[in-house]
Structures are given as structure tokens and as C-alpha cells.
Amino acid sequence: MTVMAERPTANGTEPHDFEELLDTLDELDVPDGYKAEIIRGNIVVSPWSRGYYTRVMRLVCQQLEPHLPEGHQIERAPNLYVFPNVERAYGPDIHAAHAKAMETADNHLDGEALSFVAELTSSSTRDDDLTDKVEVYGRAGIPVYLILDMQEEQATVLWTPSAKGYESHCTRPFGEKLPIPEPFDCLLDTTGFSAP
Template sequence: MTPSTAEHAQMSVEDFEQIAHHAPETVRLEFINGRLEVKAMPDGAHGEMLMWLIRQCMQQRPELNLMPERGVKAEAYRKGRARTDAVLAPLGHFTAHHEWSDTDGILMAVEITSSDADTNQRDRIDKPIGYAAAGIPVYLLIDRDDDTVTVFSDPKGGAYQQRPSYPFGEAVELPAPVGITLDTEELKQFAG
């Protein structure tokens, strides 16, 4: 988060957490770049893609959990609150965590684009910045608009240094510490 954004935030992180805590279950709220964001509820294809990824992670790295819908403290100095589609971490990592987890120990954050108007800004611009600033080693973006998988990695200075993108159908290597190869052929059935 830039200093000017922090100075002009809509509210404090504490106020956001109170609002998010009392929001109905049908609403998913995030606090990104000092702005309150409403994240679209996932559709069926979004859920199927997430289950595809969960199966691949469980088969290749059974000592890790891909935890859906995890709230994380993102951005520089943990001033943002992102509701990930999923995060990858060691088994039992979140046992003592509350709604919003520090990113220490998280190996990968995952987002699958939605059909809402904010997905470009949120998933392609703001979240890579926030996740890199929070030190999450890998950010996996499954982009349903252009049928690609983008692997953001090597966070330094608040930005990911690597960001290769692959069309659905190609094998995708997720770098250390994830160490998983995704067979994305199945994602073609969800291509737009």
C-alpha cells in the first residue's frame, strides 16, 4: 500500500474487521489498498476449478492443505485484508488462527477470476502487489477471461519478480516452496 493510499483509507483496518465480522455469509468483504471491496460469490465453474486444484495439491503434496476461503493480512505492514480463494500451507497451520491470518508460513495464495467488474483491478493488479508485499512466495492466478494460469513468484521489494503465464492445457510448474506440477488440460472445459 502506498503512503498516500494509507493516509486516505476509507476506514481503519480495525473498523473493517468489525464490519466484515458482522456481514452476512452471502457477502465476502475485503480491504485492499485502503478500500472496502465486495468479492463476488463464486459460481459453479469457479468451484469446480478450485476442486480441480485441491485434488492436484493433495495428490502431489499430501503434507499440505489447500485451504479455501482463507482471510489473510496482506499488503505492506499487513494493513490489507484479502479473502483468498485458497491458500496452501502445512497441515494444521491454521488451527489456532482466527478469521484473518498472518501470511507467515503460507506457501501460495490462489485466486480464480470472477465475472464481476472489479476482477481486473482486484485479482490482476491489487492482489499481486498485496501478496508480494506480505511475502507470500507464490501467487497462482487462474484467469477465466483469457484461459490462462499465471504463476507469480520471487517476491522482492513488494513485487513479484517472475510472472509467467500459460494457456489452459499446458503443464504448469509451481516453483519452490510449492513444488507442484499442474496438469491444466482439465481447465479447458471451463474456457470461455
């Protein structure tokens, strides 16, 4: 397996179906500082986030937690959410779902149980965060997808999921407040999201 810092790479194996990909992902020995996801039929390995991303993720969680739907929880834990209908498995940077969805011994969580997902882009993941994940999260019916574009220093919230991805979106530069729609119905203050 080759791992590059600038662009995620596939591990070189080509299993015949999604279940085999999941099995391979479970057995994969990913180097420290990297995570693995299934994107477009490939196992993609990319570097973990920069240090200041932790601050940004914590700020998002602190602001959204009081507005979570009843019974839901928001996490930054590295969980793998599976979307078998489109053969994808993502480990979002921030995710919210009903607590029942996480009450399992399985490490493959149901992607359709998510109520919110956020991705912080990096040079190696930005394209997938802005394209593939928009379509997959929207088609799965996830009510809110937040993209924190760390390269452009802007936040985009997408909602109204549909078969094409999302029908509605709003973008604000870091430092401004971004409206987060139902089921959260709050303002996200993006002050403090920029690089040090």
C-alpha cells in the same frame, strides 16, 4: 450497502484505521452469494464464484496436495488472511499454509503464513487479482501465487517474492501444463479449466 454483480463496491463506511475496518468486516451482514475483503482501504463486496470454478479449484487442490511442503495443507475454505502492514484482508479462492496457522479461534489468519495462494478471476475481481494482490502477496513473501484468468482462459504462476511483488512469472493457456516452482516443484495440468 449497495451490491453490484459487475464491480465490487465499498460499503460506504470510512473507519479511521485497519483494525476498525476489520471490526466492521466482522459485523457486516454480507448477502448470500457474496464475500467481503479489505482492498485498498475499502471493504469490497463481490459475488461468489461461478459453478464450474468449483471443478477448477478441486483440480488444483488434487494436483498440488501431493507436493505440499511438510506440515502444510491446501484448502478452498473461505478464510480471511490479514496483511496488517499494508491494511489488506483477502479471502483467496485456494490457499496453502502450515496447519499450525489455522489452529486458532480467530477468524483473521496470518497472511504471511501462506505458502501458496490462487485466485480465479471474475469480471468483478480481475483487476485486483492482477494488480493489488500481486503486490501484497509478493511483499508478504508468499512463495507462489497462481492466477487463473478465467476470462482470458490462461494460467499465470508468479514466484520469487520481492518488495515490488514478484520477480518471476510464467503463463500458459488453459489445456497446457504449467510449472509450479519450489516449494512445490511440480507441473499443474490446466486441462479442464475452461468454461463449459
